Amino acid sequence: MRNFILRRAASSAIVLVLSVVTVFLSIRILPGDPVLLKYGAQTGATPAALDALRESAGLNHPMLVQLMIWLGGVVRGDFGTSFISQLPVSELVGQRIPATLELTFFIVIIASILSVLLVLIAIRKPGSATDRFIGYVTSIGFSTPSFIIGIILVYIFALRWHILPSQGFKPMDLGVVQNMKLMILPAFTGAMVVSPYLIKYLRTSILETRVSSYVRTAKGKGLSSSAVLFRHILPNSIVPTLTMLGMIVGFALGGVFVIEYMFAVPGIGSLAIESASARDYSVLQGVSVVVIAFFIITTFVFDLVCGFVDPRQRVLQVKSR
Amino acid sequence: MSDVLRVENLTVTVPSFEGAVAAVNDISFTIPTGTKVALVGESGSGKSLTAFSIMRLVDHPVKIQTGNIWLGNREISSLTDKEFRTIRGAEIAMIYQDPMSTLNPIMRVGRQIIESIQLYSNVSTKAAKIRALELLNDVGILEPEKSLNSYPFEMSGGMLQRSVIAMALSGSPKLLIADEATTALDVTTQARVLDLIDKLAVERNLSVLLITHDLGVAAQFADEVMVMYDGRIVEKGSVRQIFTRPMHPYTRALLDSRCDDTVDYSQPIKSIPGQPPRPALRDDKCSFASRCSFVQENCLSSTPTLIKYGDTSAACFHSEKIISTSEVF
Amino acid sequence: MTFEALKQMKRMKANLRGSASLILLLGTLAIFLLANVLSPYGPNEIGVGDHFAPPSGAHLFGTDNLGRDLLSRILFGGRITVLIALGATSIALILGSAWGILAGIRGGWIDEFLMRTADALMAVPLILFALFCISALGSSVASLILVAGILLSPSTARMARSAVKAELASPYVVSAVASGFSKVRLVWNEVMVNIAPQLLVQISINAASAVMLEATLSFVGFGLQPPNASLGTLILQGYAQIYNSIWFVLFPVITVMMTILVFNNYGEQLRLSLDSKRSSS
Numbered sequence: 001m002r003n004f005i006l007r008r009a010a011s012s013a014i015v016l017v018l019s020v021v022t023v024f025l026s027i028r029i030l031p032g033d034p035v036l037l038k039y040g041a042q043t044g045a046t047p048a049a050l051d052a053l054r055e056s057a058g059l060n061h062p063m064l065v066q067l068m069i070w071l072g073g074v075v076r077g078d079f080g081t082s083f084i085s086q087l088p089v090s091e092l093v094g095q096r097i098p099a100t101l102e103l104t105f106f107i108v109i110i111a112s113i114l115s116v117l118l119v120l121i122a123i124r125k126p127g128s129a130t131d132r133f134i135g136y137v138t139s140i141g142f143s144t145p146s147f148i149i150g151i152i153l154v155y156i157f158a159l160r161w162h163i164l165p166s167q168g169f170k171p172m173d174l175g176v177v178q179n180m181k182l183m184i185l186p187a188f189t190g191a192m193v194v195s196p197y198l199i200k201y202l203r204t205s206i207l208e209t210r211v212s213s214y215v216r217t218a219k220g221k222g223l224s225s226s227a228v229l230f231r232h233i234l235p236n237s238i239v240p241t242l243t244m245l246g247m248i249v250g251f252a253l254g255g256v257f258v259i260e261y262m263f264a265v266p267g268i269g270s271l272a273i274e275s276a277s278a279r280d281y282s283v284l285q286g287v288s289v290v291v292i293a294f295f296i297i298t299t300f301v302f303d304l305v306c307g308f309v310d311p312r313q314r315v316l317q318v319k320s321r
Numbered sequence: 322m323s324d325v326l327r328v329e330n331l332t333v334t335v336p337s338f339e340g341a342v343a344a345v346n347d348i349s350f351t352i353p354t355g356t357k358v359a360l361v362g363e364s365g366s367g368k369s370l371t372a373f374s375i376m377r378l379v380d381h382p383v384k385i386q387t388g389n390i391w392l393g394n395r396e397i398s399s400l401t402d403k404e405f406r407t408i409r410g411a412e413i414a415m416i417y418q419d420p421m422s423t424l425n426p427i428m429r430v431g432r433q434i435i436e437s438i439q440l441y442s443n444v445s446t447k448a449a450k451i452r453a454l455e456l457l458n459d460v461g462i463l464e465p466e467k468s469l470n471s472y473p474f475e476m477s478g479g480m481l482q483r484s485v486i487a488m489a490l491s492g493s494p495k496l497l498i499a500d501e502a503t504t505a506l507d508v509t510t511q512a513r514v515l516d517l518i519d520k521l522a523v524e525r526n527l528s529v530l531l532i533t534h535d536l537g538v539a540a541q542f543a544d545e546v547m548v549m550y551d552g553r554i555v556e557k558g559s560v561r562q563i564f565t566r567p568m569h570p571y572t573r574a575l576l577d578s579r580c581d582d583t584v585d586y587s588q589p590i591k592s593i594p595g596q597p598p599r600p601a602l603r604d605d606k607c608s609f610a611s612r613c614s615f616v617q618e619n620c621l622s623s624t625p626t627l628i629k630y631g632d633t634s635a636a637c638f639h640s641e642k643i644i645s646t647s648e649v650f
Numbered sequence: 651m652t653f654e655a656l657k658q659m660k661r662m663k664a665n666l667r668g669s670a671s672l673i674l675l676l677g678t679l680a681i682f683l684l685a686n687v688l689s690p691y692g693p694n695e696i697g698v699g700d701h702f703a704p705p706s707g708a709h710l711f712g713t714d715n716l717g718r719d720l721l722s723r724i725l726f727g728g729r730i731t732v733l734i735a736l737g738a739t740s741i742a743l744i745l746g747s748a749w750g751i752l753a754g755i756r757g758g759w760i761d762e763f764l765m766r767t768a769d770a771l772m773a774v775p776l777i778l779f780a781l782f783c784i785s786a787l788g789s790s791v792a793s794l795i796l797v798a799g800i801l802l803s804p805s806t807a808r809m810a811r812s813a814v815k816a817e818l819a820s821p822y823v824v825s826a827v828a829s830g831f832s833k834v835r836l837v838w839n840e841v842m843v844n845i846a847p848q849l850l851v852q853i854s855i856n857a858a859s860a861v862m863l864e865a866t867l868s869f870v871g872f873g874l875q876p877p878n879a880s881l882g883t884l885i886l887q888g889y890a891q892i893y894n895s896i897w898f899v900l901f902p903v904i905t906v907m908m909t910i911l912v913f914n915n916y917g918e919q920l921r922l923s924l925d926s927k928r929s930s931s
Binding site for chain 1: 766767769770771773774775777778779781782784785786858862865866869870871872885889892893896899903906907910911914915918
């Protein structure tokens with residue numbers, strides 16, 4: 001078991017480092033001079049002055065050196081300073097993480113419950129009208145960008161029926177009910193972005209598991225169909241779905257950006273969009289690291305859970321390369 | 322003492338290119354108490370389907386068209402599905418071909434056995450665990466604690482099948498149906514498992530319905546044998562009778578075509594000519610006729626039904642002739 | 651009804667569904683690409699109708715806040731979106747297949763390196779990457795095409811690589827290589843043909859993703875600048891005016907959803923027919 005964990009941790013770490021470096025390099029490679037953008041229009045913006053600013057921001061070093069400096073800082077927890085606000089990036093990002101975590105948490109919970117329910121309804125009679133209907137709705141879900149789902153929900157619940165606010169965020173410590181009320185629409189939007197994948201995968205998984213020999217044995221023992229479902233079919237179906245769930249959290253992160261922006265949730269997603277608009281690369285880098293790390297850690301955790309539920313994973317060294 | 326199982330007019334249809342056909346075609350048989358019966362036949366003869374139908378483990382589009390089944394004195398074919406569930410596993414238990422795929426791969430073997438125990442009797446998990454260990458002991462597993470905590474993939478085929486047997490016996494059933502239960506095992510393990518089932522049958526007055534395509538296994542193990550061909554039982558009788566004086570041409574041909582130390586190898590192997598029958602092409606004739614070396618005209622104009630000859634029955638118009646012309650095997 | 655007849659009907663239905671999705675796809679593309687022929691007004695013509703007029707005979711989709719005909723704007727916007735999608739897909743196809751095929755053929759540490767890079771790229775959420783690329787390059791049709799294309803290539807690369815690996819392991823290739831054929835020539839002539847259907851599926855899926863990406867980027871303000879508008883920018887404008895007119899946001903939304911659906915649907919149908927061919931062969 002320990003070897004399994006170590007192996008997974010090692011490969012996750014490698015991907016993490018690679019992604020972060022890729023992000024850094026891409027930012028640096030791209031044209032666009034943040035100093036110029038920020039200060040270029042001000043008076044006294046002579047080339048010399050601008051250059052001095054660049055020097056102090058460390059932008060004149062060769063790229064690799066910049067990378068090293070930055071990585072060194074990251075390891076120590078210092079993500080640099082925002083070009084725009086001169087505040088430490090770690091502070092800016094740190095402030096925003098709780099909101100994103102809360103949102104992602106709710107999205108995953110709602111999506112999981114919703115998906116499992118819908119799949120259970122759909123597979124009662126595979127190929128029935130209900131099943132196909134759910135299939136169509138899922139197809140549409142696949143093809144709808146997150147912000148459109150947001151628009152639809154906002155229209156129905158905020159503008160037409162006036163039961164939920166269309167924007168905003170209140171941290172937990174200022175009132176749980178308020179917080180929840182404001183979370184509902186963004187969380188459901190995110191859940192509906194993510195559910196189609198879960199539904200499709202889980203459904204296929206269950207249908208396959210249903211016809212396997214051990215399910216027949218379970219029935220042959222005299223177990224009730226619900227016992228067969230919950231003790232034998234679902235656990236075996238969930239195992240492959242768990243891996244997908246891990247990836248889905250990654251997708252969720254991508255959608256979360258837009259959802260945070262739309263619903264004015266002060267999380268790292270909206271921070272990314274804001275800093276991108278302002279060309280504040282320093283902050284963007286910090287956000288990227290956090291987001292990527294989040295994704296990789298989540299995938300890692302799900303891998304572990306998979307290994308816990310399915311003992312075969314721990315033993316088989318199947319590398320799907 | 323009544324029979325443990327009585328089946329009458331069981332017909333089961335399956336879909337095919339030409340529509341629904343009867344893969345099990347109006348069969349009837351009984352299994353006396355404390356008897357081991359072998360149901361032999363080639364692939365597609367309908368033997369496994371018979372077993373699944375008795376257990377009601379068939380699902381759409383396979384359909385049980387007709388059939389009356391008695392378990393002891395009780396008519397079980399008219400029970401609702403819910404009522405039948407109390408019988409399944411508890412009074413009739415079934416074991417299957419490949420234990421590795423017929424056990425839940427992500428659940429420990431012990432837990433699956435305990436699941437069965439708790440299904441049939443209201444005991445605590447602790448008590449169930451003790452019972453499970455007893456059962457594992459009974460089936461000859463040397464380190465029951467270890468097996469209890471193992472996953473299926475961690476155990477060998479033989480040990481797994483023993484565990485499956487333990488699980489099947491946890492409800493003290495009256496009848497054990499073994500569907501090709503030893504086919505996936507190597508020959509030595511096969512012998513041991515059969516011995517085990519034999520021993521358990523004697524100890525617990527358990528009746529066994531062994532489904533197999535292996536004549537040797539049937540001969541070694543069973544008290545009575547039923548031969549199936551094209552969805553019908555074409556011969557049934559005591560194992561001695563069947564193997565020494567077969568009364569149906571098919572049974573005879575099967576025995577003729579075996580390869581063991583009694584065969585004269587200077588002659589070519591006597592295989593059965595022709596192809597296995599296609600259920601859709603059934604007609605009002607004997608379905609073995611095209612491959613039969615005793616075929617006469619009337620074989621092609623009507624379907625023979627089982628005719629009793631003392632303790633044996635054979636579905637052939639010309640059994641007497643077969644008996645008189647055959648050597649004793 | 652006999653089993654055989656049932657199977658025939660199933661096959662026919664599947665074929666029908668496949669053809670229908672292809673027709674829908676080509677139809678959608680045609681409508682957008684022929685925007686200047688089909689649209690009743692110019693996309694930027696201000697004042698051809700009242701502001702926020704609901705749909706009517708003169709303006710099938712109504713008008714926007716500046717009195718521009720919405721249908722025309724959608725047609726032209728769709729054209730831009732589709733062009734961006736097609737461009738991005740082409741880039742992803744060429745870059746991705748080259749990437750994947752190279753990895754598949756060479757194997758060894760080149761393969762490892764290329765695929766780890768792909769993994770690393772895929773670990774970054776699309777939006778994030780797109781965000782700073784666009785912020786640096788500015789938002790123009792070209793930059794959107796480039797960025798989307800590059801971001802969609804890793805998944806194409808993975809798919810191409812596994813397809814190539816599978817083909818290379820198949821008997822006809824192994825025997826050809828054993829007889830002295832060069833791997834590269836084999837791939838070019840034979841293998842490509844065999845993996846083409848799978849690549850086609852990937853193209854449809856990529857196109858759908860490209861449209862989604864472009865729409866999302868535009869919605870958060872990283873799309874084209876006014877007066878040009880892609881479908882995403884139209885939604886952005888519409889949403890801002892949602893209190894004034896539901897139509898302004900409704901029609902672009904429906905259009906975007908349909909466009910993505912059409913691409914996805916075609917890809918799905920292709921994949922289903924591929925799967926069934928593989929299992930029944």
